[in-house]
Amino acid sequence: QEKYDAPIILARVGQKLVELNKEVGEDASRGPAELTFITTKERDGHKTYERGATMLFLRAVNRVLGKKIGKLKLEYAIGDALFFSPRSGRRWRITSAGMKNSSRSGWRRGRRSSSSAGTG
Numbered sequence: 612q613e614k615y616d617a618p619i620i621l622a623r624v625g626q627k628l629v630e631l632n633k634e635v636g637e638d639a640s641r642g643p644a645e646l647t648f649i650t651t652k653e654r655d656g657h658k659t660y661e662r663g664a665t666m667l668f669l670r671a672v673n674r675v676l677g678k679k680i681g682k683l684k685l686e687y688a689i690g691d692a693l694f695f696s697p698r699s700g701r702r703w704r705i706t707s708a709g710m711k712n713s714s715r716s717g718w719r720r721g722r723r724s725s726s727s728a729g730t731g
Contacts (some may be wrong), residue, residue, distance in 0.1 A: 620650065623648075669683060
């Protein structure tokens, strides 16, 4: 890792991308394949990092809101930002109580209105 200027996130064995927790062997017909490491600065590494962060986010939302939220839909991406919405059509708002103690009671379901947008 110290030879790289960004975190190593994947490996490439020959032409195949492999996770770092996988064992790589020798292909009997071809012999040993070339092993290279992929960092988060490279396209494949950055995409892998994004997928992992997205899964972590979805897991956190599910843990906080449980089955109340249902499934989330990835609506669109702008730059490095991803925008999700619940498939149920419900809208969620984080209240100040939720920000202070990160408890389920700090999340409220409701309709967004101009008087409540940005408050809480």
